[in-house]
Amino acid sequence: MDKIGFKLNKINTQQFAIIDDSYSSEKDDFTIETNLGFGIDSKNAAIISLVKIEFEQDQNPFLIIEVSCEFDISSEFWKEFDNKDKVRIPKGFMAHLAMITVGTTRGILHSKTENTKFNEFILPTLNITEMITEDGVFKK
Template sequence: MVNILFRFEQESKPFIIIKIACYFTVAPNDWEQFKSFNSTSVIVPQGFATHLAMLTIGTLRGVLHAKTENTAFNRFIIPTFNVTGLIHSDIIFNV
């Protein structure tokens, strides 16, 4: 699951807050490759995590557009930005 929250603010006051969660399924063979050798943690590679974040941000853009359709808020967009700057290393989950 990837959660993304985005806030639009004016004078430090939010006027749009949107948060979504996207759930992804990982093939069992691929999931096995994420397990560490000592089986006490799962390591999600940085590139894969970045790809999931990119998909989630794209989905967030679509949700924002759909939820604000036919309102004055529909003119606000989430700009493009370098998603690779959000995730700096592999993500490790201890189990």
């Protein structure tokens, strides 16, 4: 399966928060906590990719963003994924959808922090293929 037919159907900002009291501009160090999640809608042949990012100082989040992207999969390819009671999504395709979601999250983060001191926090590039190491198997 070389190419999988799909389209981005919907973008949702699930969560966005700036916690000003948890951030000190006097400290240079911060960490980024990254979480990826996936879900399926087997009735509508759709995959949901979710990215949650937390910028933290001293293990306290000061900037939180969570975004989901819903992707419609063409019926001919959905048939390849669909078994009796499970849906198996190839890891490479999941990584591709996650990369789109991360890029979308980066843009939303920029837009929501524009003209604030938090606009300097840009989501760096992530090696998604290292994060997704096996096919996704979902129960219907």
